[in-house]
Structure formats: C-alpha cells, structure tokens
Amino acid sequence: MVDLQRPRYHFIPPANWMNDPNGLIHWQGIYHLFYQYNPDGAWWGNIHWGHATSTDLVRWHHQPIVLTPQPGTADADGCWSGCTVIDDAGTPTILYTGSAWGTERPCLATGSADLLTWQPSAKNPVIPAPPPGLDVMGFRDPYVWRAGDEWRLALGSGLRDVGGAVLLYRSRDLHTWEYLHPLYVGGAVDGTMWECPNFFPLGDKYVLCVSIIPRREVVAFVGTYADGRFIPERRQVLDGGQTFYAPQIFRDATDRTLLFGWLAEERSEARQRAAGWSGALSLPRVLTLAPDGTLRQSPAPEVALLHDTALPLLAVTPPPNTPITLPGRQCEVALRLPPQAVTHLTLTHLGATDAPLRLTYDRAQSLLALHLTGDATPRSVPLVLNEGTPLHLRFFIDASVIEVCANDQAWISARSYAESEALLTLQWGTTVSAT
C-alpha cells in the first residue's frame, strides 16, 4: 500500500524514529549527515546515531549506525546530539551527549578515515559534571570550533530561575576541557533551557542559534563576539512553523554556511508507530547575512538537481483567483506575486474533504502566516519587504511535509496529513486587509 504521508525527497531514514541532525561535516568531497535515531521503532528512545552520505546535499545514501549506547558507560541510555570535527592529527572526532542514569554529559568518539566506523573513548565522559556552583537545567549538545591553536565548545544549558544559557569550554586536544564562563545567557522571555546551540561567524558578525525549551522555537541571535562573550544585536526566529527544530549549521568546503533542521511529526504517537516512521529533515538552506544584519536563508541551489527526478517544478504564476492543479504530491511551486496590501493563497485537495491550507502575507504588518485547520492562532514569522518588492514564494511539497520560503528570507514549515490521494490546487488573490 502506498504511504500517502511519507516524504520522498526530504531526507528520511528507511524506517523508525529520527530527530536532530548531528555531526554535519563535508569531508573529502562527501557530505556526512548523522542523526538521532531509534532502531527499535517510530518513537523516541534508545537513541543511536544514524548515518547517511551524499556528494550533493540532496541525494543521500544510507550507511550503518555509527554510535550505539554502551551498557555500563556514560552513554548507557542514549547517544544524544553533538557534532563532528577533524582533530590536528587528522582523526575524525565526534563530541556527543552521553545520557546515562539521568545525567547528560559530553562524550567523545573517534572514527575511521571514511567516517563509517566509530569508537567511543574509554575515558567518557570528557566533561564529567556541570561547573560547580551553577544550578543548570540541562547540560548537552556540544558544538565545537577551532580558535587559534585551541578548540572551543559551546554547550546547551539553562540557569535555574534565570533562563537559557550556552556554556563555553576550551581545550587543546578535544579530550580535556576547561570551563571558561557562559558564552551567553538569555532572559526570561527566551525559555528555561537551550538545546542544540550553534555558534559561528557569518559576514562580519557572529550568530548564536538555539532551540528553546519549552517553546520549541528556533532563535538565531546575530551580534558580536569578543573575549569569549557573545553580545547579541538582533534576534530572529528561523522558521515560523512548529515542526522545524534542532537545526545544525556547518560550513562546507565551498565556504557556504548550511543548515538542516528536524521536521518533527504533528500527528499522534499512535499514528507514528502505525506508520513505522517518524521525522524528516528540512531541505538544506544556505545562510547569509544581509547588509542590514538580517539573517537570510535560501534553499541550497542543489535542490534544483531534484527537478529531473523526484521534484517537478511549477514556476508559472497564474492570474489571481484562478486555481491551478499541482503536478503531484511531490513538487516545488515558485510564484512571484505583485506587491499588494495583503496576499493570500489557498492550497486545496481537489474534490476531497481534507481541509485547505491558507497562507497570507500582510505587508502593513510585515507578517507571513500559515493558517492550519485546528490551530487557535496562525503560525507566523516576520517578513519585511521594501515597497514595490514582489512576494517571491517557493512551496516545497512532499506528501505530509510543506516548507514555504519567502524571498529567500522567511520560512514556515508544517506537516499536513491528507487522507486522500487527491492532487492539490493552488490559488492566490489579494485583498486590502487581512481576512
């Protein structure tokens, strides 16, 4: 039986549960994608690291599992999120989160030159406990980078009754770490704990990206970095939907800053178990900084490689109020819409009872919003367009996955589980005010 909900051109393991992308690295011409994976079924638990490789970011080859929880060690209950670097001697090294007996602590594994087989260090955990005197909520998801002849490690955490925090460590050899101080601590508005920190230079700024508990929102701060302290100047939500979470950001050999995020399910756990799979990855996005300091995210150009096969492209903007039928349940639709006060689009399943999806862009409010049936409030993200700039929308539809990218800037991702095989129709129009 055809699974009407299963994505085909977004990355997804052959079966079972997936959450965060991990350890993204472009090494010797190959992109390596590791990910949080439960080989037992389509639910979270017994977390291993799955692995896939690609030469073009969009067509992936599944590889054997690389990290398995080891009984009696610091990762006995799970190998949680982390990153991959190559050490000074050329040894591939994973820094990940070992979960055991209710603790979470950074662990290390070293790999073969082809990154296919990995060995956890006998000395795990490499950071045995949170810094004394800090009352932390969470201590996980190491993100490591080079700093001169040393390494730095940013760790996701939270300070009780204060807010989310990223803790900064230093090391000469990746095995022994010394705590410095917080890289940055958030305030009460930004949740209690920050998961999956990413910290990297972009243009002439630095970006700190965190996944916020309990809101499940991904926020990027753009700012400056000096003496081991980050000072934010702007704050931006990376995706207005609720499915996009825990992205990992890395620089590839062509010097592009790339991002993949986890697209979580939005249906019941029972339905995920029945389907036998859960979770997909976003398309790769290229991050750049606009001259005004705004973070821009555009689909990686490699996505166009899929147009020959899995992803028909419809790049014709129909006249207003004229429905067009989309080429299938997997397609990209690119539209360039004239600047109007409010633009609205509806995606409807032909002749089916499945609820339509509505997207609106309100120019006065600078707000892009996706209205899904059953939601009390629409999912929205700011999108500032200069007067006269058309609204350039790209819809990436892949069965239950929808990613919308507006003007290479604002994204809203969502899951929509249509029960029929009916094709989608799309129609757009304009009004003077939001309806």
Ligand code: FRU
């Ligand atoms: C984010 C996260 C990480 C953690 C991992 C466990 O989704 O909660 O903080 O390391 O997933 O699977």
